[in-house]
Amino acid sequence: MDLLSTIRKTGSRGGVNFSWDEVANSSRRENYLGHSLKAPVGRWQQGKDLNWYAKAGTTPANADETEEEREARERKEELRKVKEAEEDAMARAMGLPVKQRDTTGANSIEVGNKRQIGPASGPPDDAAEMTKAVADQAADDQRRGREKSRHTEAEAATERREGDAATGTAVVTGNTETADSGVARERGGLGGKKGGIEDTEAAVVAGTVEDAGIGMIDTAAAPDLRSADMQGVSEAHAGDSASDTLENDRPITMLSRLRERWTSPHYRDMMRRPVATIFGGTRIGNRELFKPETSLESFLDILRAHGITTIDTAQAYGSSEDALGKVRAGERFTLDTKWSPSSWTETTPWATRDRIVETAKDSIARLGAPAGTFYLHKMDPLTPFPETLAAVNEVYQQGHFRRFGLSGFPPRDIEVVYQHCRDGGYPLPAVYQGSYNPLSRDKETALFPTLRKLGMAFYAFGPSAGGFLGKTVAQVQEMRNNMDAASATCKPYLCDSKYLNALAQWNALAEREGVSAAEMAYRWMAHHSALDGREGDGVIIGTSSPEQLEDTLKNIERGPLSDGACDAIQNIWESVA
Known part of the structure; x- marks a missing residue:
């Protein structure tokens, strides 16, 4: 051959x-x-x-590829690279993790389960480091500008005279061209034409901000940045000196302006990641429809069809753990459970070492699988917390759960528990579970800063205020006559007239938006609240029937509400805060 x-x-x-x-x-x-x-x-x-x-x-x-086909292929590849570079620059500017691209070759190194070229690099962890990076870059630009200005002083003077005559505000910075508006756009990196991509309508000077990680802004993905929102950033250059030298505080000012815009609620909603949805198991095994011999499998099938992977239960939820074990739910879902007191009004210690170890084994036996997260359901003021945490670590070392969680702890005690676990080499608290909804948002300032500092996620139960936000004013007035029928989460909202007025506004808003009152609550929680999938946050939902569960999950999947609805919900919250 x-x-x-x-x-x-x-x-x-x-x-x-x-x-x-x-x-x-x-x-x-x-x-x-x-x-x-x-x-x-x-x-x-x-x-x-x-x-x-x-x-x-x-x-x-x-060999059969024509010249036109080759050029088209190369052009498409170039466009892809430019788009990826823009996405990475935007992520760095927002302080988000940069997406790891699939790479191959001898230069790639293993980082966890992903591959990347060279050492891991990402945005600074805080604004101070980002500001320092920008300031260092500005100093380099000043040095290069002074060197270049010695050779081009005469040319720069001519350009200034011509630019001032034409527009009144010319900016001359290195290799730039004067725009009609008087704001120069630098032709460096991604700032100019590349691969058929035109300058964005609101370009950021590449030598100052782009090198610091901000880069080109994708105006198609964020159309609001194309005009008024970026006007202040663009105009920030109009008052610069005509020489190549940049003021030391100019990049810092630009960075602060961008951060101010991009940390506003509107842009936070644009950049936030979807939160996890967890199914609350309080009724499992305790209501007729939720029993293994009736319709429990129907609920589980709906959860799997919508990609829900976690079910929340507790020792205090009656037959919930036992029912989940009977249908072997642990083979299909992550099962979270809690150490709970046998009575919420008991006056004897319940979180002792012996009881923590014993009840944990009982829970795992009922579930038929290790727990995903094992919570302390509340504080036990009658048991020293070092004893409780040592017992939690003992159960963890036996492989009975993967994550340790807290519920019902005030912020100051969360930090004490976290520090004790860290000092003792115990599993650190990874998630906190608490109530949170559009009418109860005090945790945004009282609790969330502590959780973010410690790197803990937040799982919110009662997203519709225990069903309160899904009812009409007339239904609530009827419930006042039978308080025993209301859930514990709903009861606090039934007796205060300010919540009744808020409910009337809530229902009127839902009608204007063309959605149900309950749907509006779930969508706000999933897409507009202080919860963020980047932090591992989640929403715990409940239901009374398979049909209602299907509707709730579909409503969440419909995505964000309108800006007008979000503004109105903010006003409703302020009326009851």
């Missing part, structure tokens, strides 16, 4: 195509070494065509 007949006998050198015959007959055959001919002796040294092997590794050689 003739091996030469099986290979592609063409290549390119210096932008000129050549064939194998030309190489074979050339008296200067060594000139072709390192270029893009695949010779039968193997792959030669890369030489000057640095991109050839990368293209050959990602795109199959196609």
Whole structure:
């Protein structure tokens, strides 16, 4: 078999195509070494065509590809790279993790389960480090600007006179062109035309902000940044000196303006990640529809169909743990449970070492699987917390749960527990469970800062205020006559007239928005509240029937509410706060 007949006998050198015959007959055959001919002796040294092997590794050689097809393919690849660069720059500017791109090759290193080129790099952890990075870059720009200004002083003076005559506000910064508005756009990096991409309508000076991690802004993804919202950033350059020197505080001012805009509620909602949805198991095994012999499997099937993976239960939830174990739910879901007192009014210690260890084993036996998160349901003021935490660690070392959680602890005690666990080498509290809804938001200031500082997630139960936000005023007035029928989460809202007035506004708003009152509560919680999927936060939902569960999950999946609805919900909260 003739091996030469099986290979592609063409290549390119210096932008000129050549064939194998030309190489074979050339008296200067060594000139072709390192270029893009695949010779039968193997792959030669890369030489000057640095991109050839990368293209050959990602795109199959196609001798039938026309010049137009090749150009179209390369153009598409270039557009992809530009788009990825823009997305990464935006993520760095927002302080978000940069998406890891799939990479291969000898330069890639393993980082966890992902691969990346070179050492891990990301945005600074706080604003101070970001500000320092910008200031350092500004100093470099000043140095380069002074060196260049010595050679171009006369040219810069001419440009200033012409620019001032034409627009009144010209900015000359290095390699820039004066825009009609008088704000110069730097042609560096992604700031200018590249791969067919035009300058964005609100470009940020690449030498000051882009190098600090802000980069080009995707105006298609954030249209509000294209006009008035970025006007202040663009105009920040209009008052700069006409020389190449930038003021030391200019990049810091720009960064603070961008942070102010991007940390506003509107942009926070744009950049936040979806929160997890957890199914609350208080009724499992305790209501007729939720028993293994009736419709429990129907609920579980709906959860799986919508990608819900976690069910929340507790020792205090009657037959819930036992029912989940009977249907072997632990093989399909993560089951979270809690150490609970046998009575909420008991006056004897319940979180002692012996009881923590004993009841944990009982819970795991009933569930038939290790717990995902094992919570302390509340504080036990009658048991020293070091004894309780040592017992929690003992259960953890036996492999009975993966994460430790807290519920019903005030913020100051959360920090004490966290510090004690860290000092003792115990599992750190990873998640806190508490009530939170559009009418009860005090935790946003009283609790969330502590959780964020400690890196703990928040799971919110009662997102519709125990069903209160799904009812009409008339229904609530009827419930006042039978308080025993109301849930513990709902009762606090039934007896205060300010909540009744808020409910009337809530229902009127839902009618204007064309959604149900309960749907509006769930969608606000999932898409507009202080919860954030980046922090691992979640919403615990309940239901009374399979049909209601299906509707609730579909409503959450419908996405965010309108800006007008969010503003009105904020006003309702302020009326009861």
